[in-house]
Amino acid sequence: MFFKVCCFTSVAVTVAAEWVYANPGALEADPIAQQNTWDGLCATGREQSPINIVTSAAVPAPLPRIQTFIDANVTFAKNTGHGFQLFETSPLAHNFTSSDDITPVDGTSKGYSEIGANRFNFYQVHWHTPSENTVDGRSFPLEAHFVHQFDDPALVGTYHRLAVIGLLYELGECNPILDNFWNSFPISAGASEVTQDDTDFNEKLSDELAGGYWHWYGSLTTPPCTETVSWNLLKKTATVCQRQIDRLKEALAATQNGIAFNNRVVQPLYSRVVVETDSFMPAPPPAPSAPPTASWYYANEGASEADAAVQEETWGAAAPLCNLGLEQSPIDIVTADVVETQLPVISTHFSATTEYVKNTGHGFQLFETAPQVFTLNEDNTTMAIDGTDKGYSEIGTQRYNFYQVHWHTPSENTIDGKSFALEAHFVHQFADPDLVGGYNRLAVIGLLYELGECNPLLDEFWSTFPVESGVSNYTGDHIELNDVIANELSKGYYHWDGSLTTPPCTETVKWNLLKTPQTVCQRQVDTLKAALAATQKGVSINNRVVQPMNGRIVTSNVASAGAAPSPSAPLTGGGAAAPGDNGDNGDNG
Structure with a gap:
């Protein structure tokens, strides 16, 4: 899957050197040449593509139905220098005058695809020969990548929250869809006009989508x-003939020093699990995440436990994704179903100094939901300090800025149906300034507490939290958060993809729940319960009910492997606090 430099702003920063598929004259992809010229995350990442799908190891599960609503006219065909591509890598349609004059048209789009409840804007489609992904070690002569990005204007111009629909081709009859535009692709890098096109990608993909993925x-x-x-990756293949393959190979050889292919070698799976459709879930209308628009509640006044019906009614009104999403949190971890694998090492590098503590109205929280340090003014208002940060955590090769930690009672996540007295969420966001102020690329380290001895670390600041919504000055000793969870981090964790556990319930949150709990005493739990009851009309709990797994897999580490961080975007912070960080909207996870 490749991208045009102009359309994703961080390419110029992260791709400084020429990269190649192989050395001149080679007849197939060369892993050594790729290793030597593809650096950064390409070399250190642990969730790299393409992969070899071992069908016997794929986990059958109900997956969301994918529907395409691509609405784009093919007016030009482009040779990127690394292959054939239709459309620019952008949500906008473009006017074509010449190869040097391709301009975006404001206010337009090229359509979208729906993956369950999530809408992804369609950007472009391009082709690789031979296929990049393989199935049971088998390569295919051609593979198409339909590239999308989650429908959020804040993401445009970044690489975040991308989605690809992949289509494999087997050698056979010439493909009539490709023949609509295939000969219009120039042999040299550049673009050529397509004067006749009746391509309907939605119709083309409908049969393949129905066959599962x-x-x-x-x-x-x-x-x-x-x-x-x-x-x-669609299970059902299309056909392509040798003439069509040869056309792409000729163009690749002309632009890549004789290299007539454009496939990356397959990458290790590491801890990942491939899921395959055994059925389709109902496809609800799309519901992009947005700040909550109405009040939401854990239960009715005076209730002593979470109420699923109240949450469904009020959370759905505040943010539809809470009810429509298919990767929601929290979950119940069924240990018998957990897939043991090798997960990356997590290390924390928190540097925050606590000046005040905060009652959000939905619980206790240290620090604001932003990368910067905040200070407490004399009038009890808070203010961000430009150029500061609160540290970060490394999850394998990726760096996530630390934002805040907050607590839920009882625990939100459960294990084999067992609830815990307390749960802490250490909230992070991937270290890219383009993400600051939004809900994308979040990661949470979760810590469970069992009822037992009083927790000495909590006692350093627990009684300082105000009973009512607001902040209180903290004058105690420095709170060393790294020491708090170092022991638990060394003993492993459960990992899955989920969501925020408060509205707007944004998905694709990386959840990492530590296996080893700490202790908390009843006095400490009661302190939080008293504050919750005071701010939530007598409701002394703040846990969301557990959500369906919907085909997701929980993994657990049997051994860990770490690497130095090598992110795919600049690591500098900055920007405003994430939307929703106030007493009305809760703790964002």
Whole structure:
């Protein structure tokens, strides 16, 4: 999967050197040449693409139905220098005058695809020969990648929350859809006009989509190899003839020093699990995440436990994704179903100094939901300090800025149906300034507490939290958060993809729940319960009910492997606090 430099702003930063599929004259992809010229996350990432799908290891599960609503006219065909591509890597349609004059048209789009409840804007489609992904070790002569990005204007111009629908081709009859535009692609890098086109991609893909797909999280298959791409490879293949393959090979050889192919070699799966459709879930209308628009509640006044019906009614009104999403949190971890694998090492590098503590109205929280340090003014208002940060955590090769930690009672996540007295969520966001102020690319480290001895670390600040919504000055000793969870981090964790556990319930949150709990005493739990009751009309709990798994897999580490961080975007912070960070909207996870 490749991208045009102009349309994704961080390419110029992250792809500085020329990268190649192989050395001149080679007849197939060369892993050594790729290793030597593809650096950064391409070399260190642990969720890289393409992959080899071992069908016997794929986990059958109900997956969301994919529907395409692509609405784009093919007016030009483009040779990127690394292959054939239709449309620019952008949500906008473009006018074509000449190869040097391709301009975006404001206010337009090229349509979208729906993956369950999530809408992804369609950007472009391009082709690789031979296929990049393989099935049981078998390569195919051609593979198409229909590239999308989650429908959020804040993401445009970044590599985040991409999704790809992949289509494999077997050698056979010439493909009539390809023949609509295939000969219009120039042999040299550039673009040519397509004067006749009646291509209906939706009709073309409908049969293949009905046949099911394999799903996993991977990366771009060209530098900068950004990860967390949602891959969806269709099981049903199309056909392509040798004449059509030869046309692409001729163009590749002309632009790549005689290299007549454009496939990256397959990458290790590491801890990932490939899921395949055994059935389709109902396809609800799309509901992009947005700040909550109405009040939401854990239960009715005076209730002593979470009420699923109240949450469904009020959370759905505040943010439809809470009810429509298919990757919602929290979950119940059924240990018998957990897939043991090798997960990346997590290390914390928190540097925050606590000046005040906060009652959000939905619980206790340290620090604001932003990368910067905040200070407490004399009038009890808070203010961000420009140029500061609160540290970060490394999850394998990826760096996530630390934002805040907050607590839920009882625990939101459960294990084999067992609830815990307390749960802490250490909330992070991937270290890319383009993400600051939004809900995308979040990661949470979760810590459970069992009822037992009083927790000495909590006692350093627990009684300082105000009973009512607001902040209180903290004058105690420095709170060393790294020491708090170092022991638990060393003993492993459960991992899955989920969501925020409060509205707007944004999905694709990386959840990492530590296996080893700490202790908390009843006095400490009662302190939080008293504050919750005071701010939530007598409701002394703040846990969302557990959500369906909907085909997701929980993994657990049997051994860990770490690497130095090598993110695919600049690591500098900055920007405003994430929307929704106030007493009305809760703790964002």
